[in-house]
Amino acid sequence: MSWDFQTIIEPFRIKSVEAIPILSRTEREVALEAAAHNLFKLPAAAVTIDLLTDSGTGAMSSAQWAALMTGDESYAGSNSYFALQKVVERLTGFTDVFPCHQGRAAERILSRTVIEPGQIILNNTHFDTTRANFEAVGAEAVDLPVPPGGDFAGNMDLDALDAALTTDAGRAARRVAMVMVTITNNAVGGQPVSMANLRAVRQRCDDFGVPLYLDAARFAENAWFIKQREPGFGDVALEDIVRQMFAVADGFTMSAKKDGIVNIGGLLAVRDPEWHQAMKNELILTEGFPTYGGLAGRDLEALSVGLLEALDEDYLHYRTRSIAYFSERLIEVGVPVIMPPGGHAVYIDAKKMLPHIPPEQFPGVALINALYIEGGVRAVELGSLMFPGSPRELVRMAMPRRVYTQAHVDYVIEVAGRVAKRAAALPGYEIVKAPAALRHFSAVLAPHREI
Ligand SMILES: *Cc1c(COP(=O)(O)O)cnc(C)c1O
Numbered sequence: 001m002s003w004d005f006q007t008i009i010e011p012f013r014i015k016s017v018e019a020i021p022i023l024s025r026t027e028r029e030v031a032l033e034a035a036a037h038n039l040f041k042l043p044a045a046a047v048t049i050d051l052l053t054d055s056g057t058g059a060m061s062s063a064q065w066a067a068l069m070t071g072d073e074s075y076a077g078s079n080s081y082f083a084l085q086k087v088v089e090r091l092t093g094f095t096d097v098f099p100c101h102q103g104r105a106a107e108r109i110l111s112r113t114v115i116e117p118g119q120i121i122l123n124n125t126h127f128d129t130t131r132a133n134f135e136a137v138g139a140e141a142v143d144l145p146v147p148p149g150g151d152f153a154g155n156m157d158l159d160a161l162d163a164a165l166t167t168d169a170g171r172a173a174r175r176v177a178m179v180m181v182t183i184t185n186n187a188v189g190g191q192p193v194s195m196a197n198l199r200a201v202r203q204r205c206d207d208f209g210v211p212l213y214l215d216a217a218r219f220a221e222n223a224w225f226i227k228q229r230e231p232g233f234g235d236v237a238l239e240d241i242v243r244q245m246f247a248v249a250d251g252f253t254m255s256a257k258k259d260g261i262v263n264i265g266g267l268l269a270v271r272d273p274e275w276h277q278a279m280k281n282e283l284i285l286t287e288g289f290p291t292y293g294g295l296a297g298r299d300l301e302a303l304s305v306g307l308l309e310a311l312d313e314d315y316l317h318y319r320t321r322s323i324a325y326f327s328e329r330l331i332e333v334g335v336p337v338i339m340p341p342g343g344h345a346v347y348i349d350a351k352k353m354l355p356h357i358p359p360e361q362f363p364g365v366a367l368i369n370a371l372y373i374e375g376g377v378r379a380v381e382l383g384s385l386m387f388p389g390s391p392r393e394l395v396r397m398a399m400p401r402r403v404y405t406q407a408h409v410d411y412v413i414e415v416a417g418r419v420a421k422r423a424a425a426l427p428g429y430e431i432v433k434a435p436a437a438l439r440h441f442s443a444v445l446a447p448h449r450e451i
Contacts, residue, residue, distance in 0.1 A: 008321050008406050011314035015062055021045050021376070028373050037429060037445035039368055039378050048376030049404065049412055051397040054344045056257035056264060058401030061309055064261070064302040071298025074291075080300040081291035087304045091219075091239065091311075092246035094269040096276065098283050099303075101294025103217060103255025104129040105287055106268035110213070110253060111137045113278040119177035122164050123215070124156040125187040130180070130215060130253075139177060145188055151229040152194040154185030154222075154342070156201055165208045179205050182215040183222040183245065190218065190342025192225035195233065195244060202248040211272075214252040219245065220259040220310035221343030224320060238311050251275070258344070261306035261401050265295055315402075319343070323399055326409050333417030344398055348416075350383060351393040353423055359384045361428025361448045363393045367419070370426050371395075375415030385431075386440040 023031070023046060035041040044050065050057070072079035081099070088097045100106045107130050115121065117138030123130070124145055131141040144160040146153065156179075165176060181201055184190045205212040223241040226233050233241060246252065250272065256265035268283075270276050280290050287294040295303075309315065320343060327341040330348070338347040350363040357363040364381035371377045380386075383393035397412065419426075427447040434443035 003317055003321075008318060008325055010402075010405055011312070011318050012061070012402060020048055022048055023376055025373065028376055032369060032372060036432070036443075037365075037369060037447070038440075038443055039372060039380070040441050042372070042378065046376070047372075047378045049408055050378045051345075051399065051412070052378050052380050054258060054398040054400050055255065056262075057403065058257075058261045058263070058306075059403045060261065060263070060302060061305070061402075063309070064305045067301035067305045068298040071296060071301045073297040076289055076291055078291050078297045078300070080297040080304075084300045084304045087307055088267065088269070091242050091307060092252070092269065093243055094246065094252070094271065096269065098268040098279060098287075098290055099293030099295045099300060100266035100268055100283070100287050101264065102257065103127075103215075103253055103266040104133065105294055106253035106255075106266045107133040108136075109268055109279050109282045109287070110251075111139070112282050114211075114275055115139045115177045118175065120164070120175050121177055121180055122156075122161060123180040124154060124182055124185050124193060126180070127182060127186050127215060127217075130182075143187075145185065148188070152192055152197060152225075154183070154188060154191035154193045155197040156181055156193070158197070158200050158204070161201065161204055165204060165210065176208070176210050178211045178213055178250075180213045180215055182217075184218040184225070184343050186217065186344075188342075189338060189347050190221070190344040192222045192229070192343065194230050195226050195241070196230065198245060198248045205250075211250040212248060214246065214249045215254075216246070216252045217255040217258040218343055219254070220316060221320070223311070224313075224316040225343065228320075238313060238316075242311065256303050256306070258401075259307070259310040260303050261310055262299065262303050265299055265303050310401075319399070319401070322406065322409060325406075326397075326399075326413065329410075329413045330416055333413060334420035334423075335416045338394070346397045346399075347382075348379075348395040348397070349393070350381075350395050353420065354426060356424060357426070357428040359390075359393060361430065362445075363428065364395050365429045365445060366426045367395050369429070370419045370422075371415060374419050375411065377412050377415050381440065385443065388439075 031046040111133040119139045121134050125143045126141045134141045144157045146155045146157045184192045251270035254267040323341050327337045327346050330337045336349040336352040350367045354363040362385045364383035368379045379395050379397045429445045430448045432444040
């Protein structure tokens with residue numbers, strides 16, 4: 001396909017449609033009040049454009065829906081498993097794979113087998129469930145991101161990695177259980193990791209005898225950024241780039257709810273035969289027999305198709321171009337966005353947009369609630385409410401895969417532009433009631449009133 005047009009088109013047409021709720025402003029005000037001013041408590045039926053997450057929210061293709069019908073539900077040795085194994089081997093070079101019900105199930109099995117209490121895991125940045133699973137078995141999760149900016153802002157900081165690997169504790173007690181690289185680096189905005197960085201990390205893992213794992217949820221978007229940005233990869237086939245990425249790893253976890261383009265699922269793979277056996281035992285305990293893991297045969301079929309569709313270059317061009325357009329246009333209408341955007345979401349700087357609201361009054365919450373009231377758009381706060389003491393007040397709008405059209409993107413831009421115009425009048429929020437942990441999910445909030 002030639003990509004030299006200004007207009008961004010979806011590289012698909014629509015065969016089956018799902019109506020989205022369009023509410024009046026009054027109905028939205030009532031719904032927000034009933035949800036205690038917390039968008040996590042809002043029923044989906046009250047949301048027009050849902051940008052809460054790109055996880056499990058993608059649209060399956062007609063080929064995936066057709067594949068569901070071919071699912072083999074045999075308990076052991078399902079055809080659907082062998083089909084998935086073949087696709088995974090083609091893309092990653094790993095000859096065996098465990099299906100899991102989600103990425104975090106793979107993380108739990110990994111942490112119960114390979115990790116011992118007191119050990120350290122070094123990661124470019126741990127995803128929150130990954131960190132929680134490692135910490136749950138008494139290990140320490142350490143983040144080594146590079147400073148923001150540049151083409152590969154998701155990279156691991158190699159100097160920090162050297163320092164962590166060469167400390168006495170690391171060498172003497174073999175305290176470093178593994179190095180993990182998250183591709184793309186979700187916690188820093190879906191920023192990519194370069195092949196050069198992956199290989200440099202591998203070299204250090206070889207030098208110190210430490211295994212290297214990938215958290216590969218967005219492997220396709222990462223490969224696409226390598227092809228677009230890294231010298232020497234422009235003419236390399238995307239599948240080859242993917243294989244080269246996985247070639248550095250001793251194992252990987254993957255949430256299939258992202259670039260697997262399925263609504264539920266995950267994968268776990270390892271090369272070492274002893275760990276393979278240990279993981280298999282743990283998998284059987286909580287997920288299921290190894291040829292279906294935590295999934296049905298039909299889920300495996302949809303995933304086999306989705307993993308390959310995620311590498312369609314027309315799709316990846318469209319997805320990254322659409323997100324870049326979204327970011328650029330938001331800036332034009334007065335919304336401060338973190339640039340350059342990553343692969344799956346747009347991040348708004350709520351601190352900059354709402355300078356009159358102090359962190360104690362949650363500028364991110366003020367912004368997401370205003371976006372909802374203005375146009376029924378649901379975004380998520382990544383600031384002082386979700387992470388108490390956070391230095392940043394961000395709002396994320398994540399793009400589900402193949403779900404919304406460019407017209408929906410334009411609509412959200414218009415909604416955000418209107419909110420930007422009345423930004424100075426937006427109220428902060430205060431917590432009326434909240435649990436100590438994970439308070440953002442269930443907090444009861446109210447607009448802040450001067451006393
Ligand atoms: C989503 C995600 C996970 C966890 O996967 P689930 O399928 O939600 O359990 C782990 N790592 C990264 C980078 C993710 O984006």
